[in-house]
Amino acid sequence: MSAPEYGRAFVRWREQAPEWHAYTHHPFVEGLRNGTLPRENFLHYLRQDYIFLINFARGWALAAAKADTLAEIQAAAATVQALAHDEMPLHVQICAREGIDAATLEATEEASANLAYTRYVLEGGYSGDFLDLLAGFAPCVLGYGEIGHRLRGSGGPYAEWIETYAGDGYQALCHNVGALIDGALVHRLGPDWAKLPRADQLAKRFATATRLEVGFWQMGMDGP
Amino acid sequence: MSAPEYGRAFVRWREQAPEWHAYTHHPFVEGLRNGTLPRENFLHYLRQDYIFLINFARGWALAAAKADTLAEIQAAAATVQALAHDEMPLHVQICAREGIDAATLEATEEASANLAYTRYVLEGGYSGDFLDLLAGFAPCVLGYGEIGHRLRGSGGPYAEWIETYAGDGYQALCHNVGALIDGALVHRLGPDWAKLPRADQLAKRFATATRLEVGFWQMGMDGP
Amino acid sequence: MSAPEYGRAFVRWREQAPEWHAYTHHPFVEGLRNGTLPRENFLHYLRQDYIFLINFARGWALAAAKADTLAEIQAAAATVQALAHDEMPLHVQICAREGIDAATLEATEEASANLAYTRYVLEGGYSGDFLDLLAGFAPCVLGYGEIGHRLRGSGGPYAEWIETYAGDGYQALCHNVGALIDGALVHRLGPDWAKLPRADQLAKRFATATRLEVGFWQMGMDGP
Amino acid sequence: MSAPEYGRAFVRWREQAPEWHAYTHHPFVEGLRNGTLPRENFLHYLRQDYIFLINFARGWALAAAKADTLAEIQAAAATVQALAHDEMPLHVQICAREGIDAATLEATEEASANLAYTRYVLEGGYSGDFLDLLAGFAPCVLGYGEIGHRLRGSGGPYAEWIETYAGDGYQALCHNVGALIDGALVHRLGPDWAKLPRADQLAKRFATATRLEVGFWQMGMDGP
Numbered sequence: 001m002s003a004p005e006y007g008r009a010f011v012r013w014r015e016q017a018p019e020w021h022a023y024t025h026h027p028f029v030e031g032l033r034n035g036t037l038p039r040e041n042f043l044h045y046l047r048q049d050y051i052f053l054i055n056f057a058r059g060w061a062l063a064a065a066k067a068d069t070l071a072e073i074q075a076a077a078a079t080v081q082a083l084a085h086d087e088m089p090l091h092v093q094i095c096a097r098e099g100i101d102a103a104t105l106e107a108t109e110e111a112s113a114n115l116a117y118t119r120y121v122l123e124g125g126y127s128g129d130f131l132d133l134l135a136g137f138a139p140c141v142l143g144y145g146e147i148g149h150r151l152r153g154s155g156g157p158y159a160e161w162i163e164t165y166a167g168d169g170y171q172a173l174c175h176n177v178g179a180l181i182d183g184a185l186v187h188r189l190g191p192d193w194a195k196l197p198r199a200d201q202l203a204k205r206f207a208t209a210t211r212l213e214v215g216f217w218q219m220g221m222d223g224p
Numbered sequence: 225m226s227a228p229e230y231g232r233a234f235v236r237w238r239e240q241a242p243e244w245h246a247y248t249h250h251p252f253v254e255g256l257r258n259g260t261l262p263r264e265n266f267l268h269y270l271r272q273d274y275i276f277l278i279n280f281a282r283g284w285a286l287a288a289a290k291a292d293t294l295a296e297i298q299a300a301a302a303t304v305q306a307l308a309h310d311e312m313p314l315h316v317q318i319c320a321r322e323g324i325d326a327a328t329l330e331a332t333e334e335a336s337a338n339l340a341y342t343r344y345v346l347e348g349g350y351s352g353d354f355l356d357l358l359a360g361f362a363p364c365v366l367g368y369g370e371i372g373h374r375l376r377g378s379g380g381p382y383a384e385w386i387e388t389y390a391g392d393g394y395q396a397l398c399h400n401v402g403a404l405i406d407g408a409l410v411h412r413l414g415p416d417w418a419k420l421p422r423a424d425q426l427a428k429r430f431a432t433a434t435r436l437e438v439g440f441w442q443m444g445m446d447g448p
Numbered sequence: 449m450s451a452p453e454y455g456r457a458f459v460r461w462r463e464q465a466p467e468w469h470a471y472t473h474h475p476f477v478e479g480l481r482n483g484t485l486p487r488e489n490f491l492h493y494l495r496q497d498y499i500f501l502i503n504f505a506r507g508w509a510l511a512a513a514k515a516d517t518l519a520e521i522q523a524a525a526a527t528v529q530a531l532a533h534d535e536m537p538l539h540v541q542i543c544a545r546e547g548i549d550a551a552t553l554e555a556t557e558e559a560s561a562n563l564a565y566t567r568y569v570l571e572g573g574y575s576g577d578f579l580d581l582l583a584g585f586a587p588c589v590l591g592y593g594e595i596g597h598r599l600r601g602s603g604g605p606y607a608e609w610i611e612t613y614a615g616d617g618y619q620a621l622c623h624n625v626g627a628l629i630d631g632a633l634v635h636r637l638g639p640d641w642a643k644l645p646r647a648d649q650l651a652k653r654f655a656t657a658t659r660l661e662v663g664f665w666q667m668g669m670d671g672p
Numbered sequence: 673m674s675a676p677e678y679g680r681a682f683v684r685w686r687e688q689a690p691e692w693h694a695y696t697h698h699p700f701v702e703g704l705r706n707g708t709l710p711r712e713n714f715l716h717y718l719r720q721d722y723i724f725l726i727n728f729a730r731g732w733a734l735a736a737a738k739a740d741t742l743a744e745i746q747a748a749a750a751t752v753q754a755l756a757h758d759e760m761p762l763h764v765q766i767c768a769r770e771g772i773d774a775a776t777l778e779a780t781e782e783a784s785a786n787l788a789y790t791r792y793v794l795e796g797g798y799s800g801d802f803l804d805l806l807a808g809f810a811p812c813v814l815g816y817g818e819i820g821h822r823l824r825g826s827g828g829p830y831a832e833w834i835e836t837y838a839g840d841g842y843q844a845l846c847h848n849v850g851a852l853i854d855g856a857l858v859h860r861l862g863p864d865w866a867k868l869p870r871a872d873q874l875a876k877r878f879a880t881a882t883r884l885e886v887g888f889w890q891m892g893m894d895g896p
Contacts, residue, residue: 057297058799061288064281064304065346066575068649070330073281077304080288084298106294112887115880116788122289123791126798127514127730129577188646189637196638201516208787215784282575290799292873336663339656340564343571350574351506351738353801413861414868422860425740432563439560505745509736512729512752513794518778521729525752528736532746554742570737 004149004171006142007178009185012194013138013206023139023210024147028217035156038223042158043098045220047108050091052216055118056140057083059125059133066130068187075180082173090164113219117212124205131188131198134181135205139213145174228373228395230366231402233409236418237362237430247363247434248371252441259380262447266382267322269444271332274315276440279342280364281307283349283357290354292411299404306397314388337443341436348429355412355422358405359429363437369398452597452619454590455626457633460642461586461654471587471658472595476665483604486671490606491546493668495556498539500664503566504588505531507573507581514578516635523628530621538612561667565660572653579636579646582629583653587661593622676821676843678814679850681857684866685810685878695811695882696819700889707828710895714830715770717892719780722763724888727790728812729755731797731805738802740859747852754845762836785891789884796877803860803870806853807877811885817846 005011014020028045031037057080064076095105121136148165164170185193193199229235238244252269255261281304288300319329345360372389388394409417417423453459462468476493479485505528512524543553569584596613612618633641641647677683686692700717703709729752736748767777793808820837836842857865865871 054294054297057301058289058291061285061297061301061304064285065283065289067282070278073278073285073304074308077281077285077301077308080285080297080301081305084301110880112788112884113784115792115884116784119791119795120787123795123798126574126795127577129575129580132577186645188644188649190644190646196636196644197634198636198638201636208782212784212787334656336561336564336660339568339660340560343567344563347567347571347574350571350798351801353799353804356801410869412868412870412873414870420860420862420868421858422862425860432558436560436563502742502745505749506737506739509733509745509749509752512733513731513737515730518726521726521733521752522756525729525733525749525756528733528745528749529753532749 003146004174005178006145006174007182009181009202010138010142010178013135013203016203017139017207017210019207019211019214020143023213023217024143024150026214026217026221028220029147029151031221032158032161033151033154033156035154035158037158039098039157041220041223042161043095043100044224046091046095047100047105048111048114048216048219050088050095050105051108051110052114052118053083053088053091055122056137057088059118059122059137062122062125063130063133063137066125066133068130068184072130072180072184075176079173079177086169087164090160094160111219113212113215117209117216120212121209128205130184131202132205134177134184135202136209138177138181138206139210141177142174143210143213145171227370228398229402230369230398231406233405233426234362234366234402236423237359237427240427241363241431241434243431243435243438244367247437247441248367248374250438250441250445252444253371253375255445256382256385257375257378257380259378259382261382263322263381265444265447266385267319267324268448270315270319271324271329272335272338272440272443274312274319274329275332275334276338276342277307277312277315279346280361281312283342283346283361286346286349287354287357287361290349290357292354292408296354296404296408299400303397303401310393311388314384318384335443337436337439341433341440344436345433354408355426356429358401358408359426360433362401362405362430363434365401366398367434367437369395451594452622453626454593454622455630457629457650458586458590458626460647461583461651464651465587465655465658467655467659467662468591471661471665472591472598474662474665474669476668477595477599479669480606480609481599481602481604483602483606485606487546487605489668489671490609491543491548492672493665494539494543495548495553496559496562496664496667498536498543498553499556499558500562500566501531501536501539503570504585505536507566507570507585510570510573511578511581511585514573514581516578516632520578520628520632523624527621527625534617535612538608542608559667561660561663565657565664568660569657578632579650580653582625582632583650584657586625586629586654587658589625590622591658591661593619675818676846677850678817678846679854681853681874682810682814682850684871685807685875688875689811689879689882691879691883691886692815695885695889696815696822698886698889698893700892701819701823703893704830704833705823705826705828707826707830709830711770711829713892713895714833715767715772716896718763718767719772719777720783720786720888720891722760722767722777723780723782724786724790725755725760725763727794728809729760731790731794731809734794734797735802735805735809738797738805740802740856744802744852744856747848751845751849758841759836762832766832783891785884785887789881789888792884793881800877802856803874804877806849806856807874808881810849810853810878811882813849814846815882815885817843 060076060079064073067073067076124136125133144165151162152166154162189196189198284300284303288297291297291300348360349357368389372394375386376390378386413420413422508524508527512521515521515524572584573581592613599610600614602610637644637646732748732751736745739745739748764774796808797805816837823834824838826834861868861870
C-alpha cells in the first residue's frame with residue numbers, strides 16, 4: 001500500500017526528512033498495529049498527548065494570528081476547533097475509561113520530549129512566519145494521517161485510536177491541511193517555490209520536527 | 225440610564241480612561257443615534273471596520289495562543305468564531321445592499337487611524353502577555369456594548385447597526401468577555417491585582433486604546 | 449543631485465511607494481532645509497522622536513531575535529547599539545539645551561501618528577519574519593539617509609540635525625543596512641526574489657510604512 | 673562554601689526547583705571539577721553550547737524587544753553583546769585549539785536536549801512577557817555562576833572553562849542579572865510579588881528550565 005499524498009509540499013518534505021521512516025514505523029507504532037504495545041505505555045502516551053494537543057491548539061491559533069488572508073485565518077481557526085472538539089474529547093474519554101480523570105490529565109508533568117516538539121514548532125512560528133508553523137505542524141498532522149492510513153483495519157486493542165486517524169474525517173483534514181500548505185507556499189513564494197533557499201529552510205524545519213516526533217514515540221516506549 | 229457593568233476590571237479601567245466619554249459619545253455615535261450621520265460616512269466606516277475585524281480576529285487568535293488554561297483557549301477561540309460568523313457577515317450584507325461587493329471591501333486601503341488601533345493592540349499582545357491583549361481589546365468589545373446599550377431602540381436609518389450591539393447576544397458576549405478579563409487577572413495576579421503596578425500598566429493600555437478608538441470614529445466623520 | 453542608492457531592494461521599494469516624494473519632501477523637511485520650521489514644531493517632533501527611537505530600538509532587537517544567521521544577529525544588535533549611543537544622545541542633548549530635561553522627555557504622551565508607525569512595524573515583524581521588519585524599518589533608516597544626503601550643507605538653525613543624517617557615519621550605516629536587506633532577501637528567496645509574490649508583499653509594507661512616515665512629519669507640522 | 677546569592681528571586685526560585693541540586697552537581701559538572709570528564713564529551717558539549725549561545729543571544733534580544741523601560745532595554749542589549757563578545761569567542765578558541773574549526777561548529781546538528789531548552793525559553797518569552805524570559809534564562813546564567821563559584825580554583829584540564837564562570841566578570845554579570853530580575857518583578861508586580869499566583873508560574877518556569885538544563889548536561893555525558 002503506497003503512502004497517501006496530501007499535497008506537493010508534503011510529498012517533497014517527506015522525501016527530505018531522513019527520519020520519516022523511523023517516525024512512521026517506530027516500534028511504538030508497530031506495537032499499536034499488532035497490539036503488543038503494553039497498555040501502560042499507551043496511557044503514558046495519551047496523557048502526554050493531551051498536553052501536546054493543548055500546545056498544538058495554541059500553535060494553530062498562532063497560525064490564525066499570522067495568516068495573510070481571511071481564508072487562511074478561517075482554515076487555521078477551524079483546525080483549532082477540530083482539535084478541541086474531535087481529538088481532545090477522544091483522549092479524555094479513553095483516559096476516563098481507564099480510570100484517569102480530567103484532573104489527573106491536567107496535572108500530568110510534561111515530558112521533555114513533549115516540550116521539545118511543541119516549543120520547537122511554536123517558537124519557529126513566532127520567530128518565523130505562517131509557513132514555518134505549517135512546516136512544523138505537518139509531520140504531526142500528516143504523519144498521523146499516513147500512519148492511520150497504513151494501520152487501517154488492523155483491529156486489536158488499539159483499533160479505536162487507529163480508526164480515529166484512519167477515518168474519512170481525519171483523512172479529509174489531512175488533504176485540507178496539505179492543500180492549505182501548498183496554497184500558502186504559492187501565495188507567498190510563487191509556483192516555483194521549491195527552487196528557493198526558503199524551501200530548504202522549511203524542509204529542514206519539517207525534518208527536525210520529524211526527529212522530535214521520533215523522540216515523542218520513544219518517550220511512549222520508555223514509559224512513565 | 226446607567227452604563228452597563230461588564231466586570232470589575234472594565235468598570236475600573238473605564239474610570240481611568242480620560243477619553244472614555246469622548247469615545248462613547250463621539251459625534252459619529254450621536255449621528256448614528258439620531259440618524260444625522262451621512263450615509264457615505266457610515267459606509268466609509270463600515271469598509272474600514274471590515275479590515276478592522278480581520279485584524280481583531282487575528283488578535284483574538286493570538287490570545288488563544290497566549291492563553292494559560294484550556295478554558296482561556298476556548299473562550300478566545302469562541303470569540304474568533306463569533307467575529308467571523310456574527311460581526312463580519314453583518315458588514316458584508318450591509319455593504320452588499322449598498323452596492324459595495326466583497327472584492328471592493330477586500331481592496332479597501334486601510335486608513336492610518338485603523339492601522340494605529342489594531343497594530344497597537346496586536347503589538348502590545350505580542351510584546352506583553354494575554355492580559356495586555358485583553359486590555360487592548362476591551363475598549364472595542366465592551367465600548368461597543370456600552371454604546372449599543374445606550375442607543376437601544378433609537379430607531380432610524382442605523383437601527384440595524386445599533387441593535388446588533390444592543391441585542392442580547394452581543395450583550396451576553398460583553399458579560400462573558402468581562403468575566404474572562406476578571407478571571408484572567410485573578411488567575412495571574414490574585415484578588416488584589418488592582419493595587420499592583422501591573423494594574424496601572426493595563427489601565428494605561430486601555431486608556432491609549434480608547435484614545436485610538438476616538439481616532440477611529442473621527443476617521444469615520446472625516447469620511448473617505 | 450540624484451538620490452543615494454543604498455541597495456537593490458531600497459531602489460526598487462522606493463519606486464513602488466507612491467508617497468515616497470511626499471515623505472522625503474514634506475513641508476516639515478523643507479522647513480528644516482530652509483530654516484523656516486518653527487522651533488516649537490521641531491521640539492515637538494524631537495520629543496516624539498525620542499519615544500520613536502525607543503520603539504525602534506525594540507524593533508531592531510526583535511530583528512536580532514528573528515535573525516537566521518550569526519551575521520544577521522550581529523548586524524541587528526549593532527544597530528540597537530547605534531540607536532542607543534548615537535541617535536538617542538543627540539536627542540537628549542538638543543532637548544536639554546532647549547530646556548527639556550530627560551524626565552520631561554520620558555513623560556511625553558505618544559502621539560497617535562507615532563504609535564501608528566512603530567506598532568505597524570513591530571507588529572508586522574512579530575506576525576511576519578525578519579524581512580517584514582527590515583521592510584518596515586527601511587523608510588525610516590534609509591529615508592532619513594536620503595533626506596540628510598539631499599539637505600547636506602543647508603546650514604541654518606537645523607544644521608546639527610541635518611548633518612547627523614548627512615554625515616559619513618550615518619551614510620555608511622545606510623549602506624550597511626541596505627546590504628543587510630539585500631543579503632537577507634537573497635539568503636531566503638534567492639537572487640530572483642523580485643519576481644516573487646513575497647516581493648510585492650514587502651514592497652507594500654515599505655509603502656505603508658512610508659505613508660505612516662508622512663503622518664509623522666505631519667504630526668510635527670501640526671505641533672503640540 | 674555557601675551558594676552565592678544573586679538576588680531575591682533567584683534564591684527563592686532555586687529553593688522551589690526540585691532538580692536544582694541535580695543540575696548544579698550533575699556528574700558532568702563533577703567531571704569538570706575533578707578532571708575525569710572525557711575530552712570528547714567536553715567537546716561534544718562545547719559544540720552544542722555554541723548553538724545554544726546563538727539561541728540564547730536571540731532570547732536576550734527578544735527580552736530587549738519586550739522590555740518596559742530604557743534601562744531594561746539597555747541591560748538586555750548589553751547581555752547580547754556580552755554573549756557575543758565574551759562567551760562565544762571562548763568557545764570558538766577552545767574548539768579551534770582542539771581542531772574543530774568555525775565551519776564545523778556551524779554545521780553541528782542541534783541535539784534534542786539542546787533544542788528543548790532554548791525553544792522552551794524562547795517560546796515562553798514570546799507567549800508570555802519579559803518576566804517569563806528572565807525566569808527561563810536564570811537557571812543558565814545564574815546556575816553557571818553558582819557552579820563556577822563552587823568549582824573556582826579546581827584546576828585540572830577544565831580550569832579555563834571553570835575560571836570563565838568563576839571569574840569576577842561573570843560573577844558581576846550574575847549579580848547584575850539578579851538585580852535586573854528583582855527590579856523587573858517589583859516594577860510590574862510590586863514589592864510583595866512573591867505572594868502572587870504569577871510568582872508560582874515564574875517559579876515553575878524556572879524549575880522546568882532547570883530540568884531541561886539537567887538534560888543538557890546529560891546530553892554531554894552521553895556524548896556524540
